[in-house]
Amino acid sequence: MNISRRAGIFAASTAILALSLTACGSASNSADSSADASGTSAGDFTPVTIKNIYGETKIDKAPQRIATISWVNADTLLALDTVPVGMDTDAYGQNENNSTEWKDEALAKLDASIGSEKAPVQFATGDDPDYTAIAKTKPDVIFAPYSGLKKEQYDKLQEIAPVVGPIEPNYLTSWQDATEAAGQMLGKEEEADALIEKVEGDLAKVGEENPVLKDTTFIAADLSAPDTAYVYSQGDTRPRFLEALGMKQADYVQKNAAKDTFFFTVSPEKVNEWDSDIVFASAVAGNTTKDIVKSQALYGQIPAVKNDALALPGTDEATLAISAASPLSLEWSLDKVVPKIVKAAENAAAAK
Structure with a gap:
């Protein structure tokens, strides 16, 4: 299954230049063990193939342990009531948890606040993914549709687990396309479509008000x-x-x-x-x-x-x-x- 570009997408910026034309990362980890993803049960899951700029990823069963690359991708899973087993540290605009207010609120609702037993591991962010920390989380899938992964980085991550790679290069994947990819990966396509419709509707409503x-x-x-x-x-x-x-x-x-x-x-x-x-x-x-x-x-x-x-x-x-x-x-x-x-x-x- 391919992911089509939507009309009126929010094409995302290159993470460093787009945020303030500067940004660096710092290392941060939470507990060694994290919560499993709350996806669809294996018996209800329909295998999907998600294309990216480097190829395609076939997912045969609902992943239970998902690691995310880049700040936005963890947000997307959390918005679909799914806690990643590990996620990149927020390294721009971050709070004392090396996170954001909206991410912390979503984690709290899912009983996975940073510092708790169920919290995701936080990976160091930098020029390269934190391969060692990612591997330690033993992910079923690495979710990175919104990212600037280079081909060699993508290939190295593939040695750890199947990678849902960038749908567009250089952080240009829209939040809608990333959400669609998450829905397909989790077997939550209807929930993902409903989420996109809600957010787009909320934006339009504020404009009307x-x-x-x-x-x-x-x-x-x-x-x-x-x-x-x-x-x-x-x-x-x-x-x-x-x-x-x-x-x-x-x-x-x-x-x-x-x-x-x-x-x-x-x-x-x-x-x-x-x-x-x-x-x-x-x-x-x-x-x-x-x-x-x-x-x-x-x-x-x-x-x-x-x-x-x-x-x-x-x-x-x-x-x-x-x-x-x-x-x-x-x-x-x-x-x-x-x-x-x-x-x-x-x-x-x-x-x-």
């Missing part, structure tokens, strides 16, 4: 660095998220977007050309609009900045929730991030 968002134009950007600004184009999750709320990407992006990449750079001298109602921008955690303009005065020439219509996620965790989207993180963002976007849209409307 905030009519100021409809057709408000936006540019999704990164203003963390004073010497270079970054604009995210159609391949990134941020524009897809804003469009799901009923907003429209500014024509400027389409006119200037580079081919085969999810972002392009803009010199500070050119940001005055950002003709959009609002700008949704990643920045140094905790920075305000004043801080951004103080670090680079030319950013004050952005029309949205002049109109107090710059929406900032505010924290690295909030940036992560949108830039590495999962069913769990998107639901979390509705309360934590959307109000800031609505306020920026209101300010933009008032300035017209």
Whole structure:
């Protein structure tokens, strides 16, 4: 069974550049023993074949022990009430558990909080998967549809267990496609489809409840660095998220977007050309609009900045929730991030 691309997907960013154009990992492990996955019983499971960029993976029976590579994939399993036997440590926007608020909430609901007997092992994150730690969890399957696995890494993981590899390269697999893959792997296809429908519906509902968002134009950007600004184009999750709320990407992006990449750079001298109602921008955690303009005065020439219509996620965790989207993180963002976007849209409307 192949996984088709859905219309209106949230194509995910390359994990490092997409989050804040920087991110490193640190090692962390929980207990040596972890909970088994809560998938379909073997007798009810229909064998499936899931294609990826390196080949295909045939799953003949419902896996009971699943290890995940990359932060988003653990979220996806948890959203389907399945606890991975091991998962990568969150190394950007992480809390004291080297996790996230939405992941911790899901683990708690499944009686598998980090530090507990049933908690997943947390693998070190870095340039390579933590092969030794992954092997120690004795997985039936390694789940990595949203990842940047290279062919040699994929092959090495295959020596440990069958790998559901990246459906698109370089972290470009959408959260919908990753969820579909999880549903097929677990024998929970109906649950996965229902989950996708719910999250997409919740995003649309928030847009309807905030009519100021409809057709408000936006540019999704990164203003963390004073010497270079970054604009995210159609391949990134941020524009897809804003469009799901009923907003429209500014024509400027389409006119200037580079081919085969999810972002392009803009010199500070050119940001005055950002003709959009609002700008949704990643920045140094905790920075305000004043801080951004103080670090680079030319950013004050952005029309949205002049109109107090710059929406900032505010924290690295909030940036992560949108830039590495999962069913769990998107639901979390509705309360934590959307109000800031609505306020920026209101300010933009008032300035017209």
